[in-house]
Amino acid sequence: MKNQIVxxxxxxxxxxxxxxxxxxxxxxxxxKAAQNIESISEDIEKVAAEDRLTSIPGxxxxxxxxxxxxxxxxxxxxYDELKAQIPEGLLKIVNIPGVGPKRAALIHKxxxxxxxxxxxxxxxxxxxxxxxxxxxxxxxxxxRGIEIWQQARARKPLGITLPIAKEIINNxxxxxxxxxxxxxxxxxxxxxxxxxxxxxxxxxxPENIMKGFTKMPMVKEVxxxxxxxxxxxxxxxxxxxxxxxxxxxxxxxxxxxxxxKNHNIHLRTIxxxxxxxxxxxxxxxxxxRIAGKTEEEVYNSIGLPFIAxxxxxxxxxxxxxxxxxxxxxxxxxxxKGDLHMHTKWSDGANTIMEMAETARKLGYSYIAxxxxxxxxxxxNGLTPERLLEQIKEIDKINEIIExxxxxxxxxxxxxxxxxxxxxxxxxxxLDVVIAAIHSGLKQPEEQLNARILSAIRHPLVNIIAxxxxxxxxxxxxxxxxxxxxxxxxKLRGVAIELNSFPNRLDINDEGCRLAREIGxxxxxxxxxxxxxxxxxxxxxxxTARRGWLRAGDVINTMPLKELKxxxxxxxxx
DNA sequence: GCCGTTTTCGGCCCGACTGTTTTCAGTCG
Numbered sequence: 001m002k003n004q005i006v007x008x009x010x011x012x013x014x015x016x017x018x019x020x021x022x023x024x025x026x027x028x029x030x031x032k033a034a035q036n037i038e039s040i041s042e043d044i045e046k047v048a049a050e051d052r053l054t055s056i057p058g059x060x061x062x063x064x065x066x067x068x069x070x071x072x073x074x075x076x077x078x079y080d081e082l083k084a085q086i087p088e089g090l091l092k093i094v095n096i097p098g099v100g101p102k103r104a105a106l107i108h109k110x111x112x113x114x115x116x117x118x119x120x121x122x123x124x125x126x127x128x129x130x131x132x133x134x135x136x137x138x139x140x141x142x143x144r145g146i147e148i149w150q151q152a153r154a155r156k157p158l159g160i161t162l163p164i165a166k167e168i169i170n171n172x173x174x175x176x177x178x179x180x181x182x183x184x185x186x187x188x189x190x191x192x193x194x195x196x197x198x199x200x201x202x203x204x205x206p207e208n209i210m211k212g213f214t215k216m217p218m219v220k221e222v223x224x225x226x227x228x229x230x231x232x233x234x235x236x237x238x239x240x241x242x243x244x245x246x247x248x249x250x251x252x253x254x255x256x257x258x259x260x261k262n263h264n265i266h267l268r269t270i271x272x273x274x275x276x277x278x279x280x281x282x283x284x285x286x287x288x289r290i291a292g293k294t295e296e297e298v299y300n301s302i303g304l305p306f307i308a309x310x311x312x313x314x315x316x317x318x319x320x321x322x323x324x325x326x327x328x329x330x331x332x333x334x335x336k337g338d339l340h341m342h343t344k345w346s347d348g349a350n351t352i353m354e355m356a357e358t359a360r361k362l363g364y365s366y367i368a369x370x371x372x373x374x375x376x377x378x379x380n381g382l383t384p385e386r387l388l389e390q391i392k393e394i395d396k397i398n399e400i401i402e403x404x405x406x407x408x409x410x411x412x413x414x415x416x417x418x419x420x421x422x423x424x425x426x427x428x429x430l431d432v433v434i435a436a437i438h439s440g441l442k443q444p445e446e447q448l449n450a451r452i453l454s455a456i457r458h459p460l461v462n463i464i465a466x467x468x469x470x471x472x473x474x475x476x477x478x479x480x481x482x483x484x485x486x487x488x489x490k491l492r493g494v495a496i497e498l499n500s501f502p503n504r505l506d507i508n509d510e511g512c513r514l515a516r517e518i519g520x521x522x523x524x525x526x527x528x529x530x531x532x533x534x535x536x537x538x539x540x541x542x543t544a545r546r547g548w549l550r551a552g553d554v555i556n557t558m559p560l561k562e563l564k565x566x567x568x569x570x571x572x573x
Numbered sequence: 574g575c576c577g578t579t580t581t582c583g584g585c586c587c588g589a590c591t592g593t594t595t596t597c598a599g600t601c602g
Contacts, residue, residue: 025585029574060575100600133593141591185602198602226590241602243589261586261602268586273579279587 001479003037003044006070009079010034010063015091016082018101032262033058037067040510042483045071057315089115098138098145106131120146144221148233155193156238157472159502159539162187165197168216168240175212177204180250184243184257188309190542192505193472196239200254206244213242249281251294256280262314270318271302278302310545327548330524332541334551336559337366338534339432340411340465340497340525345390346371347379350531352390352397352406358531360404366560368432369394370409373421376438382410384426391429405560407431407567411465416440418454420461427460431567434497436465437478445479452480456488462567463523464489466499466506473503482511483518490520493572495555498524498547500540501533512547521555521566 014030017023036058037044047053048071053064069076087108093116094104107113110131111122120143122128128139165183172178178201182188185198203209210230214222223231223239231241245253256264257280264278271278276285282292283301291301299306304321308329311317320326341355342348348355352369359367371390372381382390387410394408409432413421420427420435427433435455437448455461467485468477489496496515499506504527507515515522524540526533544554551557555566565571 023574026574028585032575058575062574098600102599133598135593137592138599196602224590229589231590256587257602259602265586272586277587281588 001043001045001477002071003040005074006044006067007034007038009070009075010037010066012091013079013082015094015101016079016086019086019090019094019105020082021101021105029058029063033063035262042514043481087114089113089118092116093119096142096145096149098141103134103142116146116149148237148239155195155473156236157193157502158187158190158542159536160236161194161197161238162190164234164236164238165199168197168218168234169199171216172199172201172209172213172242176208178209179203179247182254184254185241185259188258189260189312190310190539190546192502192508192543196241198257199240199242200250200257201242201244202247202250203244209244210242245280247293248289249292251296252278252282252292252298253280255295255298258309258312260313263312263318266314266318267302270304274302276302308545310542311548313546327550329545330541330549330551330554330557332538333363334554334557335364335524335537335541337364337368337556337563338526338528338537339368339407339409339463339523339556340370340434340499341367341528341534342371342379342411343369345369345386346376346381348529352394353401354531355528355534356397356401356404356406358534360401362534362537364404366405366407366563368407368409370411370432370434372438373410373412375413375415375421381413381421384423387422387426388429409434411436413438414451414455416443416451418451420455420458424460430460431564432463433461434463434465435461437469441469441478445481448478448480449484452485453488456485456492456494459569461494463495463497463525465497465525465527466504467496468506468508468511470506470508471503472505477506482507482514486515486518486520490518493566493569495521495523495566498522498540498544500524500526500536500538500543502536502539505539505543507547509543509546512544512549516548516553522549522553523555525556 010030011034014027018027036056040056048068053059053067066076090104090108093099094101111127113119113122123139123143128134128142129136165187169181172181181201184200186194187197206227210225214225214230214232218234219232220235221233229243231239233239243257268278276283282289283298291297296306305326307317307321338359343350343352343355356367372379374381374383391408394406398406408430410430411434414435414437415421437451452464456464468480470477486496496507524544526536528534555563
């Protein structure tokens with residue numbers, strides 16, 4: 001997959017054009033294309049080979065040619081030309097908070113600075129304050145910007161940011177009378193990683209709330225503090241923005257600050273054609289506010305139904321809203337069980353009983369116990385003999401436990417030759433067989449594909465676990481052909497897992513859209529190793545929603561009876 | 574550089590905050 005490489009080139013191109021003071025819309029064109037190329041689930045080389053590059057939104061004739069050039073040579077002419085003119089270090093300093101293209105260019109021109117280190121040194125020596133329209137404060141801000149940038153280079157997973165956001169909202173509520181408060185930004189859209197935390201509120205006494213907000217115990221630094229907007233850095237090195245707006249504008253502001261940027265641009269373009277203006281205070285016809293108190297109002301006022309935040313990426317949701325064909329998205333309450341979890345029998349921390357009781361409290365009617373198989377020695381994987389013992393124990397627990405059914409399962413390894421790490425006659429005694437790759441991750445694409453495909457064709461396999469193997473911020477996905485895997489899985493009555501572990505989310509949102517397109521069923525599982533991780537289902541459901549999935553696309557929304565029909569492959573040859 | 578229910582040219586979202594300035598440029602989201 002060279003999607004990332006193409007995307008990087010275009011992003012860098014955009015930055016260089018910005019530094020040259022080029023047409024900002026050209027800059028945006030490159031950035032938008034980069035973003036879309038990064039997020040499509042298909043291999044860009046395949047799209048190029050099939051001459052479908054211009055079907056990617058934001059890619060026209062010109063960029064299509066440039067993509068081909070990147071795929072063949074790793075670069076393209078205009079990129080090389082600009083690259084030759086612009087010092088490498090300049091590209092780095094332009095990303096530092098407080099330094100934009102104008103200042104980067106000025107700093108470079110006047111002081112000859114070409115790197116982050118040189119900039120830091122110059123700021124420490126007080127050389128920046130003498131430049132036009134810059135002073136001691138700007139200089140200090142840039143110095144601070146370098147620090148922030150070094151710390152926060154990595155986006156943080158939703159599994160970290162969402163709980164913090166919830167905690168901060170509770171804190172703010174305790175400061176004074178808050179009318180309405182909600183998280184906005186990429187967290188509200190449930191994007192898998194977030195750069196910062198955006199919170200929006202309306203309140204009795206905004207000044208007081210703002211003051212309290214900047215004085216919370218977790219605050220490490222106050223970046224700015226106004227009556228409508230404040231920004232802080234918290235202990236976890238995350239930036240948190242709080243905005244306070246009037247009640248009558250809350251919906252408009254929530255819509256605006258939830259984004260995404262591309263979704264909002266598209267929305268405003270539609271509004272403009274209707275003679276309306278949309279900003280964070282409302283929807284206006286001339287000076288008349290015609291909507292703004294709720295998000296529903298805002299969408300309705302421009303002729304659209306409410307669009308769920310998870311869909312707001314300008315990837316077809318606005319068109320779907322216009323034609324009244326938005327999907328009825330899956331919700332947490334649709335989930336009837338969790339089909340992937342571990343216990344003390346392998347590398348989990350809790351007993352079968354503890355897992356079952358926690359799941360029952362979550363309102364589930366079934367779970368599957370799916371410990372590892374023997375080849376995964378590091379995880380204390382089960383031999384056939386131990387699995388048979390575990391089966392007996394589950395039978396016993398099922399007899400005494402009430403209100404929940406425990407399905408017998410295993411997360412069985414797909415070995416290097418594509419065979420399963422457990423004899424068929426033992427697997428046959430199980431209700432759920434999950435097949436997964438945990439070894440030989442460095443094998444070439446063809447071999448990995450072949451292993452997974454052969455597991456899918458095994459008549460006893462029900463689910464393929466974490467199909468791409470990526471771990472956010474640690475390990476790239478392995479180069480498997482997700483489309484081919486899904487097509488085969490659909491044919492064989494096998495489900496594809498959406499692993500809800502916050503640093504996995506595998507398949508991801510784009511994978512979900514592909515699954516929906518192909519029509520393969522998805523299993524949203526937590527892969528819990530502790531009973532406390534069962535609540536991670538929230539992240540899987542959120543990702544499924546971002547991937548346009550409905551309850552009917554997901555097997556663990558089925559009642560047990562129906563699920564069993566799926567697991568026993570009734571009607572599949 | 575893209576794009577089209579104002580279509581092949583001329584648009585492309587818009588306001589807050591800061592720091593510098595004496596009316597606004599730069600950055601950010």
